[in-house]
Amino acid sequence: MELFVSAMAATLTTVAFVPQAVHIIRYKETRAISLQMYLVFATGIAFWLIFGLMLWNWPMILSNIVTLSLALTIISMKLRYG
């Protein structure tokens, strides 16, 4: 049960950033997006990734690599579209 709940949590909080990235790619507009949010968030995810590496926990390592990639993609689009 704990495994199911944590797997659901990790999957949902990771895939959530896909529709946001798609939204920006589609509309090429990022005015309402906070750059500061994504900079702080990506740094936090980098720490979760380090934590996953310390525990050598594969689901944690993989989901944080995906989330970090999505966050960095959103940051690069924010810098591009302003």
Place this chain on the structure above:
Amino acid sequence: MELFVSAMAATLTTVAFVPQAVHIIRYKETRAISLQMYLVFATGIAFWLIFGLMLWNWPMILSNIVTLSLALTIISMKLRYG
């Protein structure tokens, strides 16, 4: 060391949503924000909160209550400003 890394990670991925909420409150504009992202993300955070309750892990419970509140605030503003 693991405690420091996980505390940094939890703090950063929680407080990250404060500048996003402030950004929306200030500019009253949410066009670039993906509603789908925040709905999926808030559901995921609810699962992390349940997981924290299962482990009775206070830092996890508290940080997820804060993140969930911020995500719900952003959802309500997205629904208001469109």
